[in-house]
Amino acid sequence: MNTFSEAALESARLLLGLDSHLLAIVALSLEVSIAAALCASVIGLPIGAMIAVRRFPGRQFIVVVLNALMGLPPVVAGLVVYLLLSRAGPLGGYGILFTPAAMIIAQTVLVLPIIAALTRQSIEDAWRDYEEQLKSLGVTPSRAALTLLWDCRFSLLTAVLAGFGRAVAEVGAVMMVGGNIDGVTRVMTTTIALETSKGDLPLALGLGAILLLLVLTLNALVLAIRDFAERRYG
Amino acid sequence: MVKKNMVKKLLLLVAMMTFPTLSQAQLPFIVVASTTSTEQSGLFKFLLPVFEKLAGMQVRVVALGTGQALDLARRGDADVAFVHDTELELKFVADGHAVGRREVMFNDFILIGPQSDPAHIAGGKDIVEGLKRVASSKSAFVSRGDRSGTHAAELRLWGISGIDPHSGKGSWYRETGSGMGPALNTASAMNAYILADRGTWISFRNRGDSVILIEGDKRLFNQYGVMLVNPARHPHVKVELGNRFINWLVSPEGQKTIAGYSIDGQQLFFANAAPGR
Amino acid sequence: MLPLRLEGVHFSAGGNTLLGVIDAAFETGSRTVILGPNGAGKSLLLRICHGLIAPSSGRVVWAGTGRQAMVFQRPVMLRRSALRNITYALSLAGVPGVQRDARAMEALERVGLAGVARRAARVLSGGEQQRLALARAWALAPQVLFLDEPTANLDPGATRQIEAVIDEFDAAGTKIIMTTHSLGQARRMGDEVMFIHHGQVAERAPVKQFFEAPASEEARSFIKGEMPW
Numbered sequence: 001m002n003t004f005s006e007a008a009l010e011s012a013r014l015l016l017g018l019d020s021h022l023l024a025i026v027a028l029s030l031e032v033s034i035a036a037a038l039c040a041s042v043i044g045l046p047i048g049a050m051i052a053v054r055r056f057p058g059r060q061f062i063v064v065v066l067n068a069l070m071g072l073p074p075v076v077a078g079l080v081v082y083l084l085l086s087r088a089g090p091l092g093g094y095g096i097l098f099t100p101a102a103m104i105i106a107q108t109v110l111v112l113p114i115i116a117a118l119t120r121q122s123i124e125d126a127w128r129d130y131e132e133q134l135k136s137l138g139v140t141p142s143r144a145a146l147t148l149l150w151d152c153r154f155s156l157l158t159a160v161l162a163g164f165g166r167a168v169a170e171v172g173a174v175m176m177v178g179g180n181i182d183g184v185t186r187v188m189t190t191t192i193a194l195e196t197s198k199g200d201l202p203l204a205l206g207l208g209a210i211l212l213l214l215v216l217t218l219n220a221l222v223l224a225i226r227d228f229a230e231r232r233y234g
Numbered sequence: 235m236v237k238k239n240m241v242k243k244l245l246l247l248v249a250m251m252t253f254p255t256l257s258q259a260q261l262p263f264i265v266v267a268s269t270t271s272t273e274q275s276g277l278f279k280f281l282l283p284v285f286e287k288l289a290g291m292q293v294r295v296v297a298l299g300t301g302q303a304l305d306l307a308r309r310g311d312a313d314v315a316f317v318h319d320t321e322l323e324l325k326f327v328a329d330g331h332a333v334g335r336r337e338v339m340f341n342d343f344i345l346i347g348p349q350s351d352p353a354h355i356a357g358g359k360d361i362v363e364g365l366k367r368v369a370s371s372k373s374a375f376v377s378r379g380d381r382s383g384t385h386a387a388e389l390r391l392w393g394i395s396g397i398d399p400h401s402g403k404g405s406w407y408r409e410t411g412s413g414m415g416p417a418l419n420t421a422s423a424m425n426a427y428i429l430a431d432r433g434t435w436i437s438f439r440n441r442g443d444s445v446i447l448i449e450g451d452k453r454l455f456n457q458y459g460v461m462l463v464n465p466a467r468h469p470h471v472k473v474e475l476g477n478r479f480i481n482w483l484v485s486p487e488g489q490k491t492i493a494g495y496s497i498d499g500q501q502l503f504f505a506n507a508a509p510g511r
Numbered sequence: 512m513l514p515l516r517l518e519g520v521h522f523s524a525g526g527n528t529l530l531g532v533i534d535a536a537f538e539t540g541s542r543t544v545i546l547g548p549n550g551a552g553k554s555l556l557l558r559i560c561h562g563l564i565a566p567s568s569g570r571v572v573w574a575g576t577g578r579q580a581m582v583f584q585r586p587v588m589l590r591r592s593a594l595r596n597i598t599y600a601l602s603l604a605g606v607p608g609v610q611r612d613a614r615a616m617e618a619l620e621r622v623g624l625a626g627v628a629r630r631a632a633r634v635l636s637g638g639e640q641q642r643l644a645l646a647r648a649w650a651l652a653p654q655v656l657f658l659d660e661p662t663a664n665l666d667p668g669a670t671r672q673i674e675a676v677i678d679e680f681d682a683a684g685t686k687i688i689m690t691t692h693s694l695g696q697a698r699r700m701g702d703e704v705m706f707i708h709h710g711q712v713a714e715r716a717p718v719k720q721f722f723e724a725p726a727s728e729e730a731r732s733f734i735k736g737e738m739p740w
Contacts, residue, residue, distance in 0.1 A: 024255065027254065027255045028255045028256075031252070031253045031254070031255050031256050032256075034252070034253075035253060035256070086309050086310075086311050087309055087310030087311050087468060087470065088309040088310060088311075092310070095470060097311050098265055098294060098296060098311070100255075100256050129587060130587055130589075132558070132563055132583065132587075133583060133587035134587075135563055136561065136563060136580065136581045136583075137599075137600045137603045137604070138603050138604065139603055143603070147589065147599070150590075151589050151590045151591075153590075154590075179265075179294070179296035179297075180296070180297065181265075181294040181295060181296060182278070182279065182295065183292075184263075184292075184294050185294075194273075194274070196415070196416070196419070197270065197274055197413050197414070197415025197416050197419075198274050198415050198434075198437060198438060198439065199415055199418060199419055199422075199438045199439040199440030199441070200439050200440070201439075201440055232631060232634075233590040233591075233631045233633055233634070234590065234631055234632075234633025234634040
């Protein structure tokens, strides 16, 4: 039997067995990445929208930097957050290194540019259509940003989802600041890395299949919401 | 006011439902900086539940190479270090980064290689002679190259043999810069020789054609030590909890538990703590 | 707030003059139709008057303060109900929250859209959306209403409905300034015609005089249908 068919069996066994240890890992993965995507959205959506509707010196530079940061390697985000949260670092006093909170912070840093940049793009496209009408009605830039955020809510779901997808799939940042502690900070990707290290490739691949399935389901769900909304609101 | 309180409670409830794992209550805990080989051998999974139940506290293990684990301890990001490089450990204590080092257990290193054995070293008892033959036949050799305890042991053995393996860089000597498991994966894929710890090897599943070629040399002895990160340097170190763990490891029960860990009938670690002080 | 005065207004982009130097005034009372072939600069002139675009040189001067509104060729509706599209505009105009719903409903009734108040604005037909845009303007009770080719994308039936609403604005005392390239619409809706050609005001005259005895060569050929629009 080759590794792939073994992996298929393994993931089926994991899924059907509903092993409580595995469930806890999946739950932590989802919780950490959802929390990170939420935090990054709360910060990134308004930032992206403001950049989209305002014209100010240095704007082009910020857009370029934001787009570049979308490709930020997770390990780098992890390293920066690690150095900040380490006892020897400026935020060491809080003692949150190697906790889920640290993982959420690192993933927020990682995902923020993605959500902000995609929001900027989305809102700027919409702004091109709305600008004259809204200006004619006497809108202020910050009110315009809010209005567009709400009006583009369904397409922005995709931006948030992209952020979540990046968070839940990355391993470098959570490994670094979470420490892959069994039962505390071990998530799906760090488990996959660990099982790969132990040479248990079928188990690692099986976990990968489950991760993929989760992300796939979520994507399908968001697509369905968008589809419904587009028919409902035009 | 009442309404505000209700909203707060509702928000909390929603948060707890969305993030059930994150909102769990926490036991008192310590962070232990340890090594990938210990973690991957499965020892902690066996050992820690026994202690945690007994002590009513949690032990959170961050597994890295010995060098990185000591870096972590040096920065104060762990309460306890549990590693296997006696030389480095003693220096670490001498430099004042940790206190109260105790020896806990040992296992041994083994030289793994392909069944075809191009350097003809199978069955030998002399690790230095074996390494010399690998080098002279220019057979592929995978090194951890990650400042781990295993990496340090390997470099010491090369030193004794009088060979500078780095002269073979780019041809037969290959540094992966990774943990024991990934390095074994690499070696098995390239049919290369590799120095590994027995614990990881026994629990390793992707062996391919690799087998044990040299074992039993006294110089392959791998001692594990445990120590408390110096609370004088890092006041937040949980002294009481940390010592509770260390004392248990070297206690008769702890030692018995360690000795009782086996895979496929093979004992992985040999408890050898000096009797209590 | 009228008259609205354009003083030496000029607009150029990339070295090309798009709107020649224009001096003109718009008085209260009459309906002004800005007529001209495609690309003459009608829409640009309207946007400069409304304040959406600043002229490269010259000034746009209002005699006083007051409310103005604009209806565009392609209505832009937010992803919310017809009613909420209007209350949104009222909120931007500073109308107190308690008054908005009533004013919005009244405006919807005025354009015959009360029945779809709760429907999503973007799923309404093109004609309905344009009437909704007019209702949005109506709710603001503007003293001046700019309309940029408001029926260019609509069928004759929808066009008639729009023109009827514009007549109501006029009857309510709102100054109408609209662009069109349709001669028929100019005849129906205009008291006076401002004919624009190549960014210049080629002729300005009462509607009857403009069509019966156009003074400029350009106007003559446009009326004969010799210019592309």
